[in-house]
Amino acid sequence: MTYVIIGAGPSGVTAAETLRKVDPVGEIILLGGEPEPPYSRMAIPYLLTGQIDEAGTYLRKRDGHYEANRIEYRQATVESVDPAAKSLTLADGTTQAYDKLLVATGASPVKPPIDGLDLPGVHHCWTLADARHIIALAGKGAEVVLMGAGFIGCIILESLVERGVKLTVVEALDRMVPRMMNAPAGNMIKNWCTEKGVRVLTSTKVTRLAQSDGRLAVELDSGEQTAADLVVVATGVRSNVDFLEGSGVKTDTGIVVDQNMRSTVEDIYAAGDCAQGLDFSTGGWEVHAIQPTAVDHGRIAALNMAGRPTPFNGSLNMNVLDTAGLISVSFGRWDGVEGGDHAESVDADNYRYTRLEFDGDRIVGALALGRTDHVGVLRGLIQTGIHLGPWKEKLMADPNRIVEAYIDRTQGA
Numbered sequence: 001m002t003y004v005i006i007g008a009g010p011s012g013v014t015a016a017e018t019l020r021k022v023d024p025v026g027e028i029i030l031l032g033g034e035p036e037p038p039y040s041r042m043a044i045p046y047l048l049t050g051q052i053d054e055a056g057t058y059l060r061k062r063d064g065h066y067e068a069n070r071i072e073y074r075q076a077t078v079e080s081v082d083p084a085a086k087s088l089t090l091a092d093g094t095t096q097a098y099d100k101l102l103v104a105t106g107a108s109p110v111k112p113p114i115d116g117l118d119l120p121g122v123h124h125c126w127t128l129a130d131a132r133h134i135i136a137l138a139g140k141g142a143e144v145v146l147m148g149a150g151f152i153g154c155i156i157l158e159s160l161v162e163r164g165v166k167l168t169v170v171e172a173l174d175r176m177v178p179r180m181m182n183a184p185a186g187n188m189i190k191n192w193c194t195e196k197g198v199r200v201l202t203s204t205k206v207t208r209l210a211q212s213d214g215r216l217a218v219e220l221d222s223g224e225q226t227a228a229d230l231v232v233v234a235t236g237v238r239s240n241v242d243f244l245e246g247s248g249v250k251t252d253t254g255i256v257v258d259q260n261m262r263s264t265v266e267d268i269y270a271a272g273d274c275a276q277g278l279d280f281s282t283g284g285w286e287v288h289a290i291q292p293t294a295v296d297h298g299r300i301a302a303l304n305m306a307g308r309p310t311p312f313n314g315s316l317n318m319n320v321l322d323t324a325g326l327i328s329v330s331f332g333r334w335d336g337v338e339g340g341d342h343a344e345s346v347d348a349d350n351y352r353y354t355r356l357e358f359d360g361d362r363i364v365g366a367l368a369l370g371r372t373d374h375v376g377v378l379r380g381l382i383q384t385g386i387h388l389g390p391w392k393e394k395l396m397a398d399p400n401r402i403v404e405a406y407i408d409r410t411q412g413a
Contacts, residue, residue: 001023001025001026001027001030001099001102002026002029002050002097002098002099003016003019003027003028003090003098003099003100003101003204003305004029004079004088004096004098004100004101004102005028005029005030005031005101006031006032006088006101006102006103007031007032007033007102007103007104007105007106007240007272007274008030008033008034008038008073008104008155008292009038009039009040009041009104009106009270009272009273009294009329010040010059010272010295010298011104011106011271011273011294011295011297011298012030012032012038012039012104012208012271012272012298013030013059013060013100013238013298014294014295014298014302015068015073015102015271015298015299015302015305016030016066016071016090016299016302016304017140018029018071018098018298018299018302018303019302019305019306020069020071021068022303022306023143023306026074026306028069028070028072029071029074029096029098030072030073031064031074031075031076031078031096031118032072032073032074032075032076033075033076033077033105034127034128034129034399036060036128037058037059037073038059038060038073039054039057039058039059039128039246040057040184040291041126041127042057042155042291043056043057043155044098044125044126044128044130044131044362044413045145045155045158045159045293046051046105047128047131047135048125048131048134048135048138048156048159048160048162048163049162049163051194053266054073054128055297055303061083061203061334062318063262065321066310068275071296072165073270074336075271075387076091076092077089077090078091078105078243079091079243080158080243080245080246080247080270081101081243081247081249081268082199082247083247083248083249083268084217085097085107086087086098086099086101086122086267087260088101089210092313098267099267100267100269100271101267101268101269102268102269102271102298102301102302102305102399103241103244103249103255103268103269103270103274103275103342104239104270104271104272104294104297104298104301105239105240105241105272105274105277106212106239106273107237107238107239107240107271107273107287108237108240109124109233109234109236109237110138110235110236110237110238110353110389111184111233111235111375112147112162112233112235113155113217113368114206114207114209115208115209115210116208116209116210117207117209117233118218118299119210119211119216119229120211121137121215121229121230122216122230122231122233123137123230123231123232124232124233124268124281125152125232125234126237127356127411131400132312133272134230134232137228137229137230138160138163138165138230139163139164139165140163140164140165140296141164141165141166141230142165142166142227142229142230142251143165143168143169143215143226143227143230144165144166144167144168144228144230144231144232145168145169145206145216145218145228145230145231145232146158146160146167146168146169146170146231146232146234147170147199147206147228147232147233147234147235148171148172148233148234148236149169149171149177149202149234150171150177150178150180150234150235150236151175151177151179151180151257151321152234152236152237153169153171153187153235154176154177154188154233154242154321155196155206155321156234157169157193157221157323158231158288158323158324158325159323161196161197161198161324165268165298167197167198167199168200168201168226169197169198169200169201170201170204170205170206170218170220171200171201171202171203171215172184172187172203172204172205172235173202173203174202174203175187175190175202175332176189176190176193176202176256176323177189177199177321177323177328178331179208180319180334181330181334181367181369182201182335182353182355182367183330184344184353185328185344185353185367185369187356188351188369189323189326189328189369190202190351191348191351192225192323192324192325192351193324196324196325198324199205201220201222201329202220204220204222205220205221206218206220206221207218207220207221207346208241209217209231211229211367215227215228215231216228218231223386228261228274230301232329237273237289239251239253239254239255239273239275239276239287240273240274241254245260247265247268248264248358249261249264249265249268249270250264250265250342250368251276251286252272252276254274254275254276254277254287255270255274255275255276256276256285257269257270257275257276257277257285258295258310259278259311259312260300260301260304260310260311260312261275261277261297261300261301261304261312262304263356269301269304269305270297270301271294271298271300271301272294272298273287273289274287274296275287275297275327277293277297277312277314277315278312278313278314278315278334279314279317280313280314280315280316280383280384281314281316281317281318281332281333281365281382282333283314283386286317287313288317290315290319292315292318294314294316296312297312297315298365299348300312313411314381315329316331316332316333316383317331317333317334317406318331318332319331320375320377323374325371326351326369326370327369327370327371328367328368328369328370329366329367329368329375329378330366330367331365331366331367331378331379332357332364332365332366332382333357333359333364333365334355334357334365334366334367335357335365336357336360336365337357337359337364337365337396339359340357340358340359340360340364341357341358341392341396342355342356342357342358343356343358343395343396343397343398343399344356345398345399345401347370347402350370350373351369351370352369352370353367353368353370354366354367354368354369354371354399354400355367355368355399356395356399356401356402358392358396359387361387361388361389361391361392361393362385362388363381363382363383363388363395364382366378366382373403374403374406377402377403377406378402379404380406380410381402382407384410386409387409388405388409389409391404391405391408391409402405
């Protein structure tokens with residue numbers, strides 16, 4: 001049996017290791033598109049701040065790890081898939097046969113249609129190559145414009161602040177982290193960043209970039225123009241699925257899969273940021289571009305590829321974010337459900353916020369800011385679907401009593 005995995009991120013590596021555990025003799029080929037050992041993109045901010053070196057981003061630190069597990073790791077880019085021949089065509093013109101194929105190609109940054117994004121000094125922060133460029137340009141006191149204040153943008157923001165740059169953040173929507181936080185929480189994050197010396201412009205768009213006196217001139221839709229030594233683009237990502245055109249594999253926002261991570265084509269599976277997997281909270285099918293989901297997908301896909309039927313129960317939409325020292329979390333249906341109730345506690349002066357979303361007497365979503373003490377509790381209550389009974393009314397009056405509620409309903413204390 002020849003297993004081929006396209007993509008050497010957390011999902012692909014987890015799948016390869018899982019396959020080796022359950023199939024000691026099968027051939028496992030792991031294809032990565034970058035000239036690096038398999039690494040975690042989520043570690044790049046720590047590289048930017050100097051907390052780790054490049055080796056610290058690698059998913060497996062032990063020398064010879066892949067060889068010891070008889071996983072063949074190769075740098076290769078796949079251009080097309082021929083399911084009838086069970087073959088891949090690679091960018092160098094060669095082909096690779098497979099018996100079972102896993103597509104774990106992840107996602108790539110979205111490049112908005114703005115003139116000047118190809119100029120020197122404009123970079124995404126997605127690859128180790130990007131990180132090297134940013135490190136070279138983002139010295140202390142450098143003027144930097146960050147386009148986008150979503151989840152990825154705020155992770156980058158944290159590392160840029162630590163590098164001591166003069167930072168301006170430009171976000172098109174009306175608040176920071178708009179796909180993870182509601183208006184009160186998103187604006188509290190904005191105020192926090194402003195207090196840290198970051199200039200944050202919400203409801204603002206970059207319209208054009210140009211070169212001026214050896215630097216970048218960033219034009220905004222407000223008519224303002226600001227100079228920059230570096231522009232970092234963090235305006236979203238999209239699943240890497242274009243190479244599947246003509247293969248018969250059905251795609252939507254990602255590759256359409258069933259509960260066993262199988263695509264619509266026999267013997268082709270998908271996992272991670274390119275897979276439109278089951279959402280625990282909604283019962284629908286979504287791309288959850290977060291590393292825990294990618295790892296779960298990779299493990300489940302590998303078990304099914306190896307002939308061990310294992311359904312995926314769905315991933316919880318979950319984000320934990322550190323923005324310049326302020327921790328924010330969102331879980332599940334944080335934006336609420338039709339007919340549901342919510343409870344909210346706001347302490348803007350101390351940057352503390354809690355919001356619980358209820359469906360009947362169950363918590364189905366939550367937001368929290370400035371608190372880390374009940375992250376595990378919130379996740380547990382949402383994923384287990386515990387009925388709160390009389391505790392619902394207590395939490396409606398004071399949502400900060402969530403730990404008490406959890407202990408009482410799970411342990412009877």
